[in-house]
């Protein structure tokens with residue numbers, strides 16, 4: 571599988587020029603390969619900067635109401651007919667003054683609510699880009715190693731495209747993520763181990779002849795997958811009226827999403843689509859106390875990430891050996907941000923606080939991010955006087971057990987006015 575991603579001559583070509591090693595700079599064509607042959611470093615998509623600079627706000631604004639309005643800044647999918655997609659994106663940017671007041675922010679606060687995507691998490695963005703590239707590269711089966719949301723999204727995309735799928739998950743995943751994957755059909759393999767075990771096995775399977783036809787979105791086509799996360803940066807800037815916010819708070823599993831939102835802001839500035847905010851932007855990362863190898867390394871002042879065995883309720887963030895951790899640390903240090911983590915009780919409180927102040931019901935990852943936002947304000951790491959965007963990446967209905975024992979009816983009454991009166995509802 572080494573043919574390049576290509577588009578018919580009638581549509582504008584991909585601005586991507588190849589893959590480049592993030593560690594040593596070695597260059598490769600646009601192939602299904604995620605690690606450098608020279609140094610085993612991760613590969614990333616490289617672009618023709620002049621092609622990116624030709625993209626205009628007007629072109630984007632005239633585009634479809636989904637991530638493909640940014641096709642001129644993505645590695646694949648320029649020709650609509652080539653897309654493998656549920657058309658995710660353009661999710662609400664919710665003004666959150668009550669949440670701002672509750673956590674002690676004096677400047678505008680926004681929640682980028684990516685639970686509004688077709689399979690209810692931000693993973694639809696990365697899967698659409700990865701599978702579009704994968705089909706152009708000739709793959710005929712779609713797969714992934716998942717902490718839950720990716721499984722939903724790959725199975726749903728495969729169903730829409732009529733392509734077989736095989737999805738690998740840890741067997742102890744939430745019911746709400748197993749059922750919402752299985753319902754789309756396709757093979758679903760529950761592995762008796764952690765996500766890191768699942769990922770390692772997928773890395774071995776992808777090398778076998780039997781899986782030669784299979785694109786693992788976060789293994790062999792990972793460089794394309796990662797680029798889909800950039801749309802969460804582009805969209806926030808466009809929704810703010812082509813401005814970059816001063817501060818963003820982002821949940822981290824592998825750390826990839828965080829690095830790509832930062833990359834998206836840089837690209838927008840370099841392409842002349844927005845001006846950098848005064849003093850630049852600061853990127854903040856959120857993990858759970860049960861799985862905090864990136865935040866721990868940053869706080870200790872090193873880039874040396876010590877893998878952990880994940881525990882705790884934020885399962886979608888439970889990657890103990892995070893592939894992009896060092897790059898997330900680099901982005902946070904370079905921009906002057908910080909990272910912190912929240913324990914299970916703080917995560918539950920974060921879910922409820924977000925719900926009660928904004929009407930957005932987040933999964934545990936969103937609760938983690940809100941809990942960390944609160945800590946960052948309390949510790950003075952986040953400037954309470956600067957505009958902030960907090961990312962909710964997933965839907966609360968998928969992890970309903972997290973708060974099931976904490977909330978319920980506030981009254982229980984007989985079906986009569988007397989019953990209502992006895993409960994104090996009539997004064």
Ligand SMILES: *Cc1c(COP(=O)(O)O)cnc(C)c1O
Pocket residue numbers: 691692693719720821822823824825826827828886887933935936963964
């Ligand atoms: C996968 C996931 C993330 C983080 O993704 P990375 O790019 O691996 O850091 C955040 N939130 C949710 C809900 C996810 O499913």
Ligand SMILES: [Zn+2]
Pocket residue numbers: 591592593594595596606607608609610611
């Ligand atoms: Zn290299």
